Amino acid sequence: MNTKPKSPIFDEMNADDGSLRDIYQNYAQWLKEMPDGALQRKSAEAELLFRRLGITFAVYGEAAGSERLIPFDVVPRIFGADEWRRLETGIKQRVKALNAFLHDIYHDQEIIKAGVIGADQVLKNAMYRPEMCGIDLPNQVYAHIAGIDLVRVGQNDFYVLEDNLRTPSGVSYMLENRRTMMRLFPELFARHTVEPVEHYPQMLLDTLREAAPYGKSNPTIVVMTPGSYNSAYFEHAFLASQMGVELVEGQDLFVHNQKAFMHTTEGPQQVDVIYRRVDDDFLDPLAFRPDSALGVPGLFSAYRSGNVVLANGVGTGVADDKSTYLYVPDMIRFYLGETPILSNVPTWRLSESDDLKYVLEHLPELVVKEVQGSGGYGMLVGPTSSKAEIEAYRLRILNDPANFIAQPTLALSTCPTLVESGVAPRHVDLRPFVLSGKEIRLVPGGLTRVAMTEGSLVVNSSQGGGTKDTWVLED
Amino acid sequence: MLSRTADNLFWMARHIERAENIARVLDVAHRSALLPLDIDGTEAYLWYAPLNITGCAEGYEEKYGLARCKDVSYYLALDPDNPSSIYNCLRMARENARSVRGAITSEMWESINSTWLEMNRRNVDMPEDQYPEFFEWVKERSHLFRGVTLGTILKDIALSFIRLGTFLERADNTARILDVKYHILLPSVSDVGGAADYYQWGSLLKSVSGFEAYKKTYRDVISPQRVAEFLILRDDMPRSLHACMNEVETALISINGNSGREARRLAGEQHADLHFGRIEDVISQGLHEYLSLFLVKINLLGQEIRNAYLSRRDVYETQTQVLLSAQAQ
Numbered sequence: 001m002n003t004k005p006k007s008p009i010f011d012e013m014n015a016d017d018g019s020l021r022d023i024y025q026n027y028a029q030w031l032k033e034m035p036d037g038a039l040q041r042k043s044a045e046a047e048l049l050f051r052r053l054g055i056t057f058a059v060y061g062e063a064a065g066s067e068r069l070i071p072f073d074v075v076p077r078i079f080g081a082d083e084w085r086r087l088e089t090g091i092k093q094r095v096k097a098l099n100a101f102l103h104d105i106y107h108d109q110e111i112i113k114a115g116v117i118g119a120d121q122v123l124k125n126a127m128y129r130p131e132m133c134g135i136d137l138p139n140q141v142y143a144h145i146a147g148i149d150l151v152r153v154g155q156n157d158f159y160v161l162e163d164n165l166r167t168p169s170g171v172s173y174m175l176e177n178r179r180t181m182m183r184l185f186p187e188l189f190a191r192h193t194v195e196p197v198e199h200y201p202q203m204l205l206d207t208l209r210e211a212a213p214y215g216k217s218n219p220t221i222v223v224m225t226p227g228s229y230n231s232a233y234f235e236h237a238f239l240a241s242q243m244g245v246e247l248v249e250g251q252d253l254f255v256h257n258q259k260a261f262m263h264t265t266e267g268p269q270q271v272d273v274i275y276r277r278v279d280d281d282f283l284d285p286l287a288f289r290p291d292s293a294l295g296v297p298g299l300f301s302a303y304r305s306g307n308v309v310l311a312n313g314v315g316t317g318v319a320d321d322k323s324t325y326l327y328v329p330d331m332i333r334f335y336l337g338e339t340p341i342l343s344n345v346p347t348w349r350l351s352e353s354d355d356l357k358y359v360l361e362h363l364p365e366l367v368v369k370e371v372q373g374s375g376g377y378g379m380l381v382g383p384t385s386s387k388a389e390i391e392a393y394r395l396r397i398l399n400d401p402a403n404f405i406a407q408p409t410l411a412l413s414t415c416p417t418l419v420e421s422g423v424a425p426r427h428v429d430l431r432p433f434v435l436s437g438k439e440i441r442l443v444p445g446g447l448t449r450v451a452m453t454e455g456s457l458v459v460n461s462s463q464g465g466g467t468k469d470t471w472v473l474e475d
Numbered sequence: 476m477l478s479r480t481a482d483n484l485f486w487m488a489r490h491i492e493r494a495e496n497i498a499r500v501l502d503v504a505h506r507s508a509l510l511p512l513d514i515d516g517t518e519a520y521l522w523y524a525p526l527n528i529t530g531c532a533e534g535y536e537e538k539y540g541l542a543r544c545k546d547v548s549y550y551l552a553l554d555p556d557n558p559s560s561i562y563n564c565l566r567m568a569r570e571n572a573r574s575v576r577g578a579i580t581s582e583m584w585e586s587i588n589s590t591w592l593e594m595n596r597r598n599v600d601m602p603e604d605q606y607p608e609f610f611e612w613v614k615e616r617s618h619l620f621r622g623v624t625l626g627t628i629l630k631d632i633a634l635s636f637i638r639l640g641t642f643l644e645r646a647d648n649t650a651r652i653l654d655v656k657y658h659i660l661l662p663s664v665s666d667v668g669g670a671a672d673y674y675q676w677g678s679l680l681k682s683v684s685g686f687e688a689y690k691k692t693y694r695d696v697i698s699p700q701r702v703a704e705f706l707i708l709r710d711d712m713p714r715s716l717h718a719c720m721n722e723v724e725t726a727l728i729s730i731n732g733n734s735g736r737e738a739r740r741l742a743g744e745q746h747a748d749l750h751f752g753r754i755e756d757v758i759s760q761g762l763h764e765y766l767s768l769f770l771v772k773i774n775l776l777g778q779e780i781r782n783a784y785l786s787r788r789d790v791y792e793t794q795t796q797v798l799l800s801a802q803a804q
Binding site for chain 2: 051
């Protein structure tokens with residue numbers, strides 16, 4: 001008699017009845033043929049590769065300049081062509097609506113007039129930038145690069161966990177993971193037809209070119225980084241070199257006559273598009289935080305006058321805020337007149353007293369997040385927290401309920417992952433990267449993040465999560 | 476090219492070259508220590524030289540006092556507290572490279588990064604007998620990096636700044652080695668041609684990989700004046716001042732541009748001086764005086780290069796404004 005309880009958790013490789021899902025047949029066969037210890041050896045080899053390439057990230061709060069590797073898992077996460085097509089359509093739909101929303105709230109605010117979303121929710125949001133009102137951006141695009149975090153709970157059930165419209169990172173891992181997999185397991189790629197992702201930098205470059213002011217045909221594009229101690233510095237340098245453009249810091253730029261220039265050995269050179277990986281607050285000490293040493297004085301005024309384009313635009317944070325998130329399905333209906341393909345996670349807003357009451361009574365079952373938090377910092381995962389942690393968090397909530405939202409603890413899907421004890425299921429999510437220019441583009445795939453600890457649902461790299469190569473198989 | 480990028484490339488090259496030169500100086504000191512030297516306080520006498528050459532004497536004395544083989548080796552090679560130790564040169568070279576990853580090839584980055592990673596894996600309490608192997612390793616990594624650079628990078632302005640850094644640093648080091656060693660060695664000039672003398676001057680030449688080249692060029696005993704001529708004026712000796720200034724001037728000409736006129740003039744002047752100079756005049760002027768003046772001049776050249784190409788805001792801003800208003804008119 002089979003006493004194993006039926007797991008409510010969806011596994012990417014094994015169906016509920018224990019059979020293999022079709023898309024994994026080929027891989028599982030290969031896995032079976034692998035001699036003992038072979039995967040472990042490949043995994044060690046991968047670590048060496050990553051370290052030699054210097055694909056590291058800095059963890060805030062640790063000694064300055066200390067560098068860590070994000071654990072890379074050698075077992076790929078696989079999607080079938082049909083699954084992917086549906087996801088892709090849903091993601092594009094969502095990003096299109098989000099850009100329409102941003103354009104609207106900085107112009108006529110139709111969505112507020114129509115009563116779909118409250119004026120306070122938008123205009124009193126700390127991330128709303130009144131300075132952006134009335135500025136016309138090329139193609140009406142605000143979020144040129146978006147990272148949409150998805151989780152899966154069933155065969156056809158995907159939820160959007162959050163939209164990242166400010167400076168989403170991780171795409172370099174998507175690319176390096178693929179490169180590493182191809183180097184470690186060429187035979188696997190011979191056995192599968194995996195859709196390529198390597199052209200992402202070219203797509204990004206096309207998107208940034210399309211964003212150029214006044215439709216300039218051969219714009220000067222730069223990537224702007226906060227500097228080599230930033231946690232995502234590797235990615236900034238990586239993308240700049242893959243696109244063949246300069247990687248600049250704030251100190252390399254200056255503004256003259258409402259135009260942006262960079263200091264070069266041949267003198268000043270005008271810059272048209274800045275793919276900036278610096279937060280709004282630090283962009284321009286004259287317009288935003290005066291203590292910012294990373295920014296460029298006058299940059300915002302150059303931006304306002306249309307002589308330089310920032311990607312992403314200023315003020316996108318109001319749309320990826322966790323309280324605005326609730327309205328994204330409404331945005332899709334309002335702007336596109338379509339039915340949302342991807343659903344939101346049911347969410348309680350603690351600013352509402354009924355919701356607050358319910359959440360406080362059910363804290364041990366729920367996930368509670370700060371409205372503007374990111375990177376997995378400052379969140380409560382009820383089921384895995386101690387009583388004391390829950391009580392401490394309760395006090396934080398009571399202190400400022402409107403600053404929090406709560407969601408049910410989702411049964412994130414699991415994917416086979418190489419851990420110490422062998423290959424075992426671990427929870428995963430997915431972040432595809434969406435590019436918006438004259439059209440919306442994305443490469444088939446994304447960054448799969450995996451919680452390396454058994455049972456853990458926190459996949460953030462800052463919290464010890466790892467990454468996997470993500471495959472979309474061709475038909 | 477971005478000024479900051481040029482600055483980092485320039486310093487990346489300088490730091491690698493400096494690490495190599497420190498390794499050379501220490502290596503020779505280690506070899507010399509094997510020779511009998513019948514002077515009181517031999518050890519201190521011998522080990523001050525590397526400190527003086529690298530300009531680290533002050534920092535060392537503060538920490539250790541008298542110069543001793545073990546402490547000097549550690550201080551110059553491995554000490555994280557000494558800003559000019561090999562350890563820190565490699566660290567900074569890697570930091571420079573990391574800041575401009577997009578401007579160098581991935582092969583260059585991998586080479587410089589694995590050098591740094593291996594440096595970190597090395598034993599901090601290196602026993603004395605492992606130093607020679609360490610110095611060999613540092614030299615090899617430096618050779619490798621230069622080779623990888625030449626073999627993979629586009630021959631454009633980036634390479635010019637790298638070469639500028641390499642050869643300016645090398646000129647500086649050769650001048651210092653010659654200056655310090657000459658001083659130490661000259662008192663024993665009485666036994667010119669003696670065995671000790673042969674080894675001492677020989678070791679000076681070896682420290683700049685010039686021993687075999689000297690033999691080939693002069694086919695004669697090692698004489699102090701010829702060594703000076705060899706390391707200052709011979710343009711076919713890759714570490715001589717003349718050869719270095721050849722490269723510096725060529726690099727500056729290829730960078731060209733509106734700014735940097737003064738840097739080009741200074742380099743040209745230095746180069747001409749070495750090109751037409753005679754060793755008799757150098758010696759009669761006083762070798763120490765000549766080399767001191769040379770060091771002052773290339774330091775000045777370094778500053779000019781910085782002002783013209785590498786710096787931002789401060790000096791540059793005003794230039795920029797002038798340029799822009801000129802463009803507007």
